[in-house]
Amino acid sequence: MEFAELREAIEQIEVVDSHAHNIRSLRDIAELYGTESSLDAVEQYRRSSGLQAISSKCFKAAGISAILIDDGLKLDKKHDIRWHKNFVPFVGRILRIELLAEEILDGEMPDGSNWTLGAFTETFLKIANESVGLKSIAAYRSGLEINPYVTKEDAEIGLSEVLQSGKPVCITNKSFIDYIFTRSLEVALQFDLPMQIHTVFGDKDLDLRLSNPLHLRTLLEDKRFSGCRIVLLHASYPFSQEASYLASVYAQVKILLPFAMLCSYPCSCLFFQVYLDFGLAIPKLSVRGMISSVKELLELAPLKKVMFSTDAYATPETYYIGAKRAREVVFSVLRDACIEHDLSISEAIEASNDIFAQNAIQLYKINIGRELFYSKASESPSYMIGTNVPEHGVSLVRIVWVDTSGQHRCRVVPKKRFDDVVKKNGVGLTFACMAMSSSIDSPADETNLTATGEIRLMPDLLTMRKIPWICIWLNGFYNEMVLADMHLRPGEPWEYCPREALRRVSKVLKDEFNLEMEECWVPIDSKPYCSSSGFDAVSTLFQEIIAAFNSLNVVVEQLHAEAGKGHFEIALAHTACTYAADSLIFAHEAVRAVANKQGLFATSVPKYALDDIGSGSHVHVSLWQNGRNVFTASNTSSQYGMSKVGEEFMAGVLAHLPSILAFTAPLPNSYDRIQPNTRSGAYQCWGNENREAPVRTACPPAVPNGFVSNFEIKPFDGCANPHLGLAAIVAAGIDGLRNHLPLPEPINENPATLNQKLLRLPTSLSESIEALENNNVLREMIGEKLFTAIKGVRKAEIQYYSKNKDAYKQLIHRY
Numbered sequence: 015m016e017f018a019e020l021r022e023a024i025e026q027i028e029v030v031d032s033h034a035h036n037i038r039s040l041r042d043i044a045e046l047y048g049t050e051s052s053l054d055a056v057e058q059y060r061r062s063s064g065l066q067a068i069s070s071k072c073f074k075a076a077g078i079s080a081i082l083i084d085d086g087l088k089l090d091k092k093h094d095i096r097w098h099k100n101f102v103p104f105v106g107r108i109l110r111i112e113l114l115a116e117e118i119l120d121g122e123m124p125d126g127s128n129w130t131l132g133a134f135t136e137t138f139l140k141i142a143n144e145s146v147g148l149k150s151i152a153a154y155r156s157g158l159e160i161n162p163y164v165t166k167e168d169a170e171i172g173l174s175e176v177l178q179s180g181k182p183v184c185i186t187n188k189s190f191i192d193y194i195f196t197r198s199l200e201v202a203l204q205f206d207l208p209m210q211i212h213t214v215f216g217d218k219d220l221d222l223r224l225s226n227p228l229h230l231r232t233l234l235e236d237k238r239f240s241g242c243r244i245v246l247l248h249a250s251y252p253f254s255q256e257a258s259y260l261a262s263v264y265a266q267v268k269i270l271l272p273f274a275m276l277c278s279y280p281c282s283c284l285f286f287q288v289y290l291d292f293g294l295a296i297p298k299l300s301v302r303g304m305i306s307s308v309k310e311l312l313e314l315a316p317l318k319k320v321m322f323s324t325d326a327y328a329t330p331e332t333y334y335i336g337a338k339r340a341r342e343v344v345f346s347v348l349r350d351a352c353i354e355h356d357l358s359i360s361e362a363i364e365a366s367n368d369i370f371a372q373n374a375i376q377l378y379k380i381n382i383g384r385e386l387f388y389s390k391a392s393e394s395p396s397y398m399i400g401t402n403v404p405e406h407g408v409s410l411v412r413i414v415w416v417d418t419s420g421q422h423r424c425r426v427v428p429k430k431r432f433d434d435v436v437k438k439n440g441v442g443l444t445f446a447c448m449a450m451s452s453s454i455d456s457p458a459d460e461t462n463l464t465a466t467g468e469i470r471l472m473p474d475l476l477t478m479r480k481i482p483w484i485c486i487w488l489n490g491f492y493n494e495m496v497l498a499d500m501h502l503r504p505g506e507p508w509e510y511c512p513r514e515a516l517r518r519v520s521k522v523l524k525d526e527f528n529l530e531m532e533e534c535w536v537p538i539d540s541k542p543y544c545s546s547s548g549f550d551a552v553s554t555l556f557q558e559i560i561a562a563f564n565s566l567n568v569v570v571e572q573l574h575a576e577a578g579k580g581h582f583e584i585a586l587a588h589t590a591c592t593y594a595a596d597s598l599i600f601a602h603e604a605v606r607a608v609a610n611k612q613g614l615f616a617t618s619v620p621k622y623a624l625d626d627i628g629s630g631s632h633v634h635v636s637l638w639q640n641g642r643n644v645f646t647a648s649n650t651s652s653q654y655g656m657s658k659v660g661e662e663f664m665a666g667v668l669a670h671l672p673s674i675l676a677f678t679a680p681l682p683n684s685y686d687r688i689q690p691n692t693r694s695g696a697y698q699c700w701g702n703e704n705r706e707a708p709v710r711t712a713c714p715p716a717v718p719n720g721f722v723s724n725f726e727i728k729p730f731d732g733c734a735n736p737h738l739g740l741a742a743i744v745a746a747g748i749d750g751l752r753n754h755l756p757l758p759e760p761i762n763e764n765p766a767t768l769n770q771k772l773l774r775l776p777t778s779l780s781e782s783i784e785a786l787e788n789n790n791v792l793r794e795m796i797g798e799k800l801f802t803a804i805k806g807v808r809k810a811e812i813q814y815y816s817k818n819k820d821a822y823k824q825l826i827h828r829y
């Protein structure tokens with residue numbers, strides 16, 4: 015069998031080095047420099063040529079197109095990441111999370127006070143996304159048996175112990191490390207960043223027994239982080255088989271091959287002595303040992319999930335040696351696979367390209383150039399979106415907010431101004447922004463808000479997203495969007511801010527009852543219900559929508575054609591309530607934009623055609639405590655399959671439902687939808703799997719019979735501000751918990767047949783506003799000022815649409 019084609023293909027690949035450190039075989043280096051094979055000759059060449067020249071030679075000879083640098087290694091001297099851009103087209107940063115935490119705690123609080131867990135977390139989350147990936151060295155500190163359910167109390171104690179140890183801070187408390195790791199996974203999930211984990215032997219301060227990647231199984235089983243992508247560094251040697259197993263059974267686990275480990279032992283020792291002042295150890299595997307290890311690794315791990323890296327550090331020669339030996343080893347492994355008929359030559363060439371470049375390009379969403387991007391974009395409807403686009407490729411940033419009437423609005427600024435000014439100071443906006451109705455862009459009466467006064471739209475950098483539906487890299491432009499908080503001045507939230515209102519009531523739920531609310535959304539849009547031909551008609555549209563969702567970290571669980579002309583349902587995955595509200599905003603933005611791009615019109619108006627079924631945005635609610643769903647009953651003794659906490663919370667929501675509608679059904683048109691026999695919930699009741707009830711307990715397929723996992727609220731439509739709607743729901747649930755409200759008997763038949771016994775929910779926005787005006791619980795929890803503004807905007811809606819009967823038809827241009 016002839017392998018020249020395979021060898022040539024491997025030699026010519028422009029590799030992506032996906033794990034290295036800031037800037038050894040002596041014989042290979044001497045050959046590269048054209049010197050005698052001696053330390054003196056090589057060292058003389060290095061001194062006479064200078065670092066810039068030898069770096070250029072080594073990187074060019076290595077054939078590296080991109081490097082991802084973990085700059086957390088503490089060296090006496092090192093160049094910053096930007097310096098490395100002199101030698102390769104793309105350089106990205108891998109952020110070591112434990113080092114970031116230590117640097118934060120080594121600093122001082124702005125007001126001079128002591129660090130608290132809340133202040134640390136806020137600072138940590140703001141910085142942690144400024145990279146192309148994250149990395150943890152928990153194996154060095156407390157081992158890989160991460161507890162993803164570490165409590166806030168244990169983390170507080172851990173932080174206190176760390177601070178008491180003095181500065182410089184060195185974090186070794188396991189609870190605090192587990193807390194940092196878990197919060198970092200939230201960042202990774204939010205920004206679609208891979209998480210690298212050190213899982214290999216190391217210095218003597220590492221306990222190898224705790225570095226086995228199988229210790230990560232509890233973490234990998236946690237459904238909260240099922241969307242995260244974990245990279246096991248250094249082939250997890252000597253646990254290569256375990257790593258290969260994890261990569262084969264967990265879709266999100268990938269393996270990184272560090273081929274700077276391939277130096278033979280004698281030369282490694284020799285070169286270690288030369289660069290002893292850099293304080294680095296050299297891995298011990300021989301080339302033959304690494305070939306054996308890679309073969310073992312590929313027994314189970316898919317080829318699409320294995321990536322090359324040099325693990326280079328300190329000197330440019332380590333990049334060259336790592337890349338050179340990697341090509342030799344991979345050629346040997348793939349050649350043997352061809353001889354044994356496991357692969358054909360063409361399959362081996364494809365595998366080598368994946369291992370050396372494409373797997374990393376896709377995982378880290380690396381844009382090396384327009385030609386690469388366009389070639390990939392033409393092959394698939396998916397988007398190559400990442401946090402690592404070169405700065406010159408970004409032109410505009412949209413700063414997005416949703417107002418009291420539920421309309422999406424934005425200010426747009428150039429990227430340079432965003433980075434230089436807006437990140438820190440925000441952009442100015444009139445007080446009237448939260449007093450506008452769906453009919454006119456001026457402040458409504460009775461809101462107590464006018465055009466006098468200005469707030470600051472402060473971008474929440476954790477919500478920064480690339481915009482996938484705009485033509486990417488067209489003429490070098492690349493747009494982003496970010497959700498904004500409303501502040502009177504930077505650091506001082508405005509009482510009218512919807513996102514702050516949801517945070518505030520969520521904090522009460524957490525502080526008083528140690529509960530967190532999670533939601534999943536079901537936005538509902540000439541074919542019958544669940545029609546396969548109906549879905550075929552729009553399948554290409556939805557392929558692009560789902561690709562955009564993936565780029566925005568919006569997770570879809572299912573979609574289908576709904577009853578009603580042109581209506582489709584998309585079910586989004588559950589997550590914490592603040593994230594769920596943000597995700598729904600991104601989802602609406604994506605659906606409208608992609609539809610418009612294809613010459614179509616998408617709307618969330620509740621009842622555009624009065625003779626057809628309406629559109630809603632149902633929300634499914636569950637309660638979580640320490641990573642466990644506590645809405646579900648703990649045993650079979652529960653009457654309704656839910657816990658006492660779940661019953662009281664849901665009873666509060668049901669009791670306040672007429673007032674909640676002023677938040678979740680914000681337009682007069684909303685009440686054209688909430689009618690009997692339309693599966694929208696017209697009567698004040700609840701039922702088990704009763705889709706005519708406004709509150710429905712649900713038992714999905716994975717939940718044991720007799721138990722329920724969540725409850726659905728149907729009178730919630732796509733014109734509502736999701737943050738305000740959820741804030742009202744949380745506030746009502748808190749009232750149920752505080753007063754131990756009893757849950758009435760369920761209605762398990764069509765409520766319309768019992769209309770004489772059941773209370774009708776408000777039939778108009780006027781009725782829901784009347785209920786709201788008498789609701790002191792929501793008034794107190796939402797805040798008097800925001801409460802007044804909401805009522806004022808709703809009254810303006812009532813007045814306008816009562817005088818303009820056909821004006822509802824224009825709502826499609828606003829929602």
